[in-house]
Amino acid sequence: MGNPGLDVVNVKADDVTSAHRQAELEAFARDLVAFEPTLIAVESESNEPGFADSGYSRFNAEEDLRVARDETVQIAYRLASEANVERVAGIDVSEGEIRFFPFEDVQAFAKKAGRSAEIDAQVAYFEDKAAAFEEQQSVATVSELLLTVNDPASIESDHRRFYYGMFGFADDQEQPGAPLNYGWYARNAIIFSRLGSVARPGDRVVVVYGAGHAYWLRHFVEETPGFELVELAEYVRK
Known part of the structure; x- marks a missing residue:
């Protein structure tokens, strides 16, 4: 939504702060509230205990949703606020022992x-x-x-x-x-490992991440004991 232009191919997104997009995002969030999430994981890096995302602690729905175009704010923070989720974790990693995207x-x-x-x-x-x-x-x-x-x-x-x-x-x-x-496998393996370190038994997790990560993150969820993949389409209506 607020694409910084760092991918090989980048999509130009609509202005999600417009009135009709805000209404649609509200509807999207309402659908996801029914999932009853307990943890939301986002594409940000955190050095805090439990990878707590510092941005959420400063989130002001009335102000931020009017100006921010990033999906972390528009989807993750909005959902956390509306679903009364206390834990928003920034599980991303940008550098490692090897190059992630050569x-x-x-x-x-x-x-x-x-x-x-x-x-x-x-x-x-x-x-x-x-x-x-x-x-x-x-x-x-x-x-x-x-x-x-x-x-x-x-x-x-x-x-x-x-x-x-x-x-x-x-x-x-x-x-x-x-x-x-x-x-690319390594980066996503670390991301998933960070998610696993903060997820608790019984957690219902919503992951808000760039589409390029979807293949491996879905794979890890499907193949790792103790995790179950829930498709977005099970809760979100067209």
Whole structure:
């Protein structure tokens, strides 16, 4: 919603502070309140005990929802306030023992190998998807848009196309697609481990994160004992 432009392909989001988007966000939040969340995890870094997100302690619904365009405020803080959730955890990590997203190495390999057109085609595919999403904004509600980006089939297809598609950029000297994959896996593994460290038995958790993290975070939830994946579509109406 308040995209800082740091991804390979970025979507231009509507102004979510407009009156009609605020009404739609209220409806979205009401649907999620029915989930009865007890913990909300967001894409911010925290050094506080329990990874407590300091932004929420300063949140003022009347003021912040009128001006902030970030989904952490518009979705996570709004939901926490309306559902009386006391724990909002910033579980993100931006740096680790390895590089988390060395995409430039794949690009450099492709250039040397005369395969830059293949990278360009990958990027173009996601640019087209972004353009289609931007067009969808003119006719769809916030709930419909969020259901679109949380569609399980689309999440899996996009991950396989981009990340697994990078394994093919390799020769007997370099394999830059492998570090791209295990770097992104590593970041999300740490994020999930942080979530696991603050989640308590019986918690009902809402995770508000960038779409690029969805594949691995969903995977960890589905494969880790003690966790159960609940689809957004089970609670949110179009």
